[in-house]
Amino acid sequence: MEFRVIKTFQTIVRLGSFQLAAEYLKYSQPTITLHIQKLESELGFKLLERGKSIKLTEAGKIFYERANILLKEYEYLNNTLKDYSTGEAGTIRIGAAEPTASSRLPSILSLFKKRYPNTEISLLVADEKHLHQHIRNQEIDFAIGTVSESFRDIEFEALLTEKLVLLLPFNHALTKRKTIFAKDLIHETLITAGQSSVQKKIEQLLFERTGQLPAKVQLGTISTLQHFVKENLGIAVVPQISATLPPDQVVVKTIHDLHDGPAIGILKHQSHTVSTAGKTFLALLKQNLAFDLKKAQIELSV
Template sequence: MDLRTIKTFKTIVKYGSFQRAAEELKYAQSTVTTQIKNLESALGVTLLERGKNLQLTEAGKLLNEKGDLLLKGFENLQSAMEDLVNGESGIIRIGVMEPTASFRFPQILTPFKKKFPKIQLSIQIHSVKILSEMVKKDEVDIAICTAPEQALGTIFEPLFTEEVALLTPSTHYLSGKETICLQDLDNEQLLATSSFCPFRKNLEKQLIEAGINPNYGLEVSNMLALKHFVQSDFGIAVVPVIAITPLLEGTVIKPITDFDKGLTVGIMRNEERSYQGKAMEYLLELLHQGLKKPVKSLFSN
């Protein structure tokens, strides 16, 4: 069944005349007559009782009622297809790790949603290990995270380095020290994130290189929850500065003078994927602008 024929039928019903419908649609009257005959033949019913005045049969009344839905549905589909081709609709799947997901990403997405309101965004928040697998399996289009341990099948573009510092309860003796170095963490009860967390792995590597065996008193899988456990005096933690800003009452933040550097965060993609479309181009532009922009440190003067 041709949707153009449905439109012809609806036009005939509107004007009550084959001739008027032909004039409106700019068809020859014979074309309109042929379309209706073919439609009736395809459906196996009579739609219009011909005579001095056209009359809808019961089948015609049903088609007249449902025809609007068919035409509207087709128009919506056509519009959606045009938006998709023009890169103005569809879905973009983004993987993000903490603390970027909570503290940096929402502000970056605000102008994107204003410019591309029809684009559906799917945001998956996971560890870099899981995000790496999702990128390889094409379960997300891009991921914002640290570099994967095994980069096979992915491309990583670094954007910024996450600043790291020591968070202590205000009652802890280290909170009163003027300077903190890695050696000060020896034999201290450290609060840690999960063993596969890249921030924990980076800390462990630097402690071991400094001859310190990490002493973990409590493991908390959610990095954003660590500051609350420090506040409750469960121990001290080395965490990204952005994740503890603003400081909770009863906690103190200290730079670690010999901590080599924080972790580099960037965009991870599937090496076999190409990324096209205005929406994705604009998103990548926002990510470069927003994530490369320096964030004022708590230790800045």
């Protein structure tokens, strides 16, 4: 049973004549008649009584009621499949590491959902080690983060370089310095946020610049870290995106020879095919991260 034949029957009943249905559907009248004959033959009973006006048989009344429901479902299914093919529907499984998960993704996800409300998004926030495991198991479509080592089965597409800044208590001696170098931090207490790839890269860069590392106080999150700085328990080197709204009495400074941190980008399994919806999201992500990078460069140059 063809949907176009059911559509022809529905249109005849709605408009009240074969001729009007033919004009509306842009078919010839013989084609309209053939559709009804074919439908009645397949069903095994008459649907319409022909005369001066079109009348439904009892069987026709029942079929007309169900045909309307069937065609609505077909239209919904057709539109849904079309949305899937154009990237306007589907499910996207995203992984993200901090600080991108908290500082960059919310606004991008909000914008994406406004444009594509029929798309479902599943977000996993974890450190890079766990994101790599989920990518390998293909439990997520892709992740946004960085890498501390190379993997043969995971592809990495760099999108921007994380910019680093120094957080100081407002009464710290370094707040009065116009230019701060990495070596100036050697005798300080460095407050760190966990053992993420970003944190490891920061410590690696500090060691490369100075040959040693300051004493550390290790915490769980960057948001907690800033309050420890506020209470004069140490200093911190963090991604600039994490320090856009520092607490009162916390001063943000640049480090002359330590402003480029790790690369942030997209991680995915080399054998995993990203859906059309996923590709649509990635295009929006790249566009917004590119803007984020330009903004960061302007702020650092001021």
